Amino acid sequence: MEEADVLCNRIGIVNNGVMTCLGTQNRLKTLYGGGYHLTVNCKMSGKAEIDRKRFENLTNFISEILPFSIKLRMFNGQFVYQVPIEGFKAQELFVKIEKIKETLFISDWGIAQCSLEDVFTRICELS
Numbered sequence: 001m002e003e004a005d006v007l008c009n010r011i012g013i014v015n016n017g018v019m020t021c022l023g024t025q026n027r028l029k030t031l032y033g034g035g036y037h038l039t040v041n042c043k044m045s046g047k048a049e050i051d052r053k054r055f056e057n058l059t060n061f062i063s064e065i066l067p068f069s070i071k072l073r074m075f076n077g078q079f080v081y082q083v084p085i086e087g088f089k090a091q092e093l094f095v096k097i098e099k100i101k102e103t104l105f106i107s108d109w110g111i112a113q114c115s116l117e118d119v120f121t122r123i124c125e126l127s
Contacts, residue, residue, distance in 0.1 A: 001115065001116045001117040001120065002115075002116070004116060005025050005115070005116045008025070009024065010022060010023060010024055011023065011024070011025060011028060011116070013028075013119075013120055013123050013124075015123060015124050020123050021123060025116060028116070028119050029113055029114055029116070029119055030085070032119045032122050032123055032126075033113065033114035033118055033119050033122070034082050034084070034114060034118070034122060035082055035083050035084040035085045035088070035114065036082075036083040036085065036088065036111050036112060036113060036114065037072070037080055037081070037082060037083070037111065037112055037113075037114055037118075038062070038066070038069065038079075038080070038081040038082075038083050038093075038109070038110075038111045039078065039079070039080050039081075039109060039110050039111075039112075040058065040062070040078070040079045040081075040097075040106055040109040041077060041078050041079075041106065041107045041108050041109065042054055042055060042058050042077045042078075042079065042104065042105050042106055042107065043077065043105040043106075043107045044076070044077045045105075051077070054104070054105050055074070055077075055079075057104055058079065058104050058105075058106070059071070059079070061100065061104060062079070062081060065092075065093065065096050065097075066081065066083055066088075066093070068083075068084050068086075068087070069081040069082060069083045069084070070082045082114075083111070090111070093111065097109055
């Protein structure tokens, strides 16, 4: 998928022998990607009770600043959220996370457009 994203001008996705979509990478990502992916890594303490509380605090914080986000997965202190494009203000997100990242034990974080693989998975799920 990464090669197709870099090398192709237009991409067509076929599901069960039927062409389900055709377009440029950015167009497909905008239409079917579901927005951005916010990845947050939380420092682990090694103690289950402390880690559970840290994760709960982080989840509450993300729900507060991005109420329409959806938690896609959480594993070993890494959280991945799907953030809708509508109403998203990157500047506000950066300021709020940078202000509180020490308090919430955030080691690093980033936000990116969804991948072409996410688009493919989503289209196949919808069909």
